[in-house]
Amino acid sequence: MRADRLVAALLFLQARGRVTAAELAAELEISERTARRDLEALIASGVPVYAQRGRGGGWRLVGGARTDLTGLTSPEVQALFLAAGSSAASPELRSALRKLLRAVPEPLRPHAEAASRARIVDDQDWSRTAVMASGPHHTALERAVLDGVRVRLGYARPGGVPHERTVDPLGLVLKAGHWYLVAGTPDGLRSFRLGRVTSADPTDEPVRRPADFDLTAAWRTLVTQLEDRLLAATVTARADQDALPVLQRLLGGRLSIGRLLEDGRREIEAAGPSVEVLAAQLAGLGARVEVVGPPQAREHLARLGRDLTARYGALQEAATHSHFPLGTYYTEDANVADIA
Template sequence: MRADRLVAALLFLQARGRVTAAELAAELEVSERTARRDLEALLASGVPVYAQRGRGGGWQLVGGARTDLTGLTSPEVQALFLAAGSSGASPELRSALRKLLRAVPEPLRPHAEAASRARIVDELDWSRTAVTEGGPHRTALERAVLDGVRVRLGYARPGHEPHERTVDPLGLVLKAGHWYMVAGTSEGLRSFRLGRVTSAEPTGEPVRRPADFDLAAAWRSLATRLEDRLLAATVTARADQDTLPVLQRLFGGRLSIGRLLADGRREIEAAGPSVEVLAAQLAGLGTQVEVVGPPQARDYLARLGRELMAHYGALHEAAAA
């Protein structure tokens, strides 16, 4: 992380004009000896910095030389802080952003601060996917969050026709490869999956943002509700040892592996949105996984087996005739 410290040291010199090694050490949260070595490294790399000895001395940039961000436009500043300012950023990166903010021209600082709080990345597993989708309206919704503008949102839930409502965009969240928008509605805070957004039209009205709103806390509350729905049912089964890697890929953190049985199989428990969905997922493994309960899961598998046998048996007989 030394490169980060050197950049932070340079920006600190720019902001303060003249600093002592002790002041820099306190700012970077390192020892005074390390701070002095960093200053000497800046000098060795060609940065016009020099040390003045004695009382009232310190380190400063020659001729007030500056390495600032005045060449950045407002959209560029927002893009930088939006990319690096999520709650998933490392402590070192968040510290660097705080220091970098001092070098941003004063008129652009509110935009940079708003961008740094505009979205979070939640990496906890719901079902694993390598695809990051945001739909065609992600850019417009991200802009609405940054500009603080209400949006007339078209949204289509699975199995339903699209409908419109006016919402207050408050932040974006990346979860298991899918983008979600946290927004205020007439029914309170809601989350909207961006891949299901059919239209996003800014109204020009300012967002009604709760005074104490915190995106991370709001998402945790909404995510708990979603998880309750996604993990509403469980199925228990006995699985061959060879199928465990397949089951782990299929269910991820929703799979619990239990004790080893006398016949060499393992007890497992899988969680999902419904017993029928879980049973259908396990059906593809055939007799390698024996579902134990609940009874409705076994009934569903028996019915599914009869339907498949009737359909494909008829096809097979027709092909053989």
Template sequence: MRADRLVAALLFLQARGLVTAAELAAELEVSERTARRDLEALTASGVPVYAQRGRGGGWRLVGGARTDLTGLTSPEVRALFLAAGSSGASPELRAALRKLLRAVPEPLRPDAEAASRARIVDELDWSGTAVTAADPHLAELERAVLDGVRVRLGYARPGEEPAERTVDPLGLVHKAGHWYLVAGTGDGLRSYRLGRIASVEPTGEPVRRPAGFDLAAAWRSLAGRLEDRLLATAVTAHADPDALPVLQRLFGGRLRIGRLLGDGRREIEAAGPSLEVLAAQLAGLADRVEVVGPPAARAHLARLGRALRSRYEEREDATTP
């Protein structure tokens, strides 16, 4: 792409100071005529390049002018502005993009401007409700990670009151609509969901960072442990064909669709953290999904059925004149 070539020409001028059209042509692997047109295009676009005529002449940047650009290509500029330029970007990020746009050479600006307007982020579902609530402690934890400061967290596991723990914040990960803090503890690396953090208090003590720590590798390890817990057990069932889309939305990658049965139903296998959780998830599809194993899952569904029948039959009797 010509825009990429112009950036390469600019950086070559910056590195060499004075270049001839022949030298630039060899560097860019183009003809001298093309190299000369590129140099003229840089001048026309406002880059302070001028031709020095005569013996020992060539092309140079006026007054030793330099660019802060580090060799970004047109696709790279487009990808950067597309990723960071959405309507959901923070005011600080949008301000940084405006400054970066002024530093981008003229030939690359149309791509950058188009990419910055090409994406929006809408955090509301169709009912007008935010899909994920803002994490109030995200900014505090970002500072702690960047400053390398240990923190005391008030952290509440599901169904429990918040408990205090002191951790070494090492990084933040966004996964499936939720933020997680990866932190060092006395028991090794742990992850903490920000939505369950009740308080954050910096201790002023420096973080103890494990030697060779890599956030991506640490997260893969932690996520693998969590996935193992989420896939601890499975049930098999026979499902009506019209139930398959519902099951796919409910279980996603935890659903395996098997062979077609003689009665038109499909054999399925659904994985989850426990038989009780799986039974509760499938109970609402009782008329379209029949759990066939293991026996403990069928027994739990039977108990759920008896409890539902007892509750709602009692209410119906109480409200009948």
């Protein structure tokens, strides 16, 4: 640790120009005696530091000497502070950036400071729901990954009962606003969404890390496996032009838009985990989307139609004889009468 302290002392000298042993001791949280020994060690190692005695004295770098301990270029400095300098950074990260700023050459400091103020992270969507939420066990799992210890993990899938298992935490991944733990299990490599973790208790057992483990390659394998399950089925259909924006928001990259038909509609293909799930999603667009195949999708839509008719048909019949037809909304404010 003394080598780290000597580097910190040199950076403090470089940033301040002149320091006293008391100032260095306060900065590094050491005794004045230790601070003087560190300064003398810098001199012994060839760093051009000299001591000036008396009032206004202290320790200086000879001739205003400078040292760049980072080797960073200006674009690299900006990229680093832009990525890590947001208001959402942890206290430890902000402290590390302040220390790094002292090591950055003077001409690059304005760029670094500008980059650290150029971006913030707002982790709530427009409904004020946190989309970057990682759950209360993020820190414990991160610590387990760094310390290399196994964890007794409580985990519950949506609507399920929590189950506990012992896993080997190998890494953390942030994907689309959600954190995942990549871990070894008796069933092989698995990913666990941190928002569904109910408990994380580290053990005294060391992690069993596969030989030549690479987190990037492991995650790519897990993603491929999951995508294969999520895109196991496809449905073809014909869609009205005004339905395409809705379909794109609903399906995203799972939607393929084909040729324009003579009647003005478009051929589309949708992918999903099952034909039934896709049919239910497309049913919400009513007659604006005509499912062509496979036959199971059309059969499932017919069943949905019969179920909906049985549930709401009598209600619709009653509404047609009432003063206010079903589906029509009345309001004193005409500007909000057409709320979708």
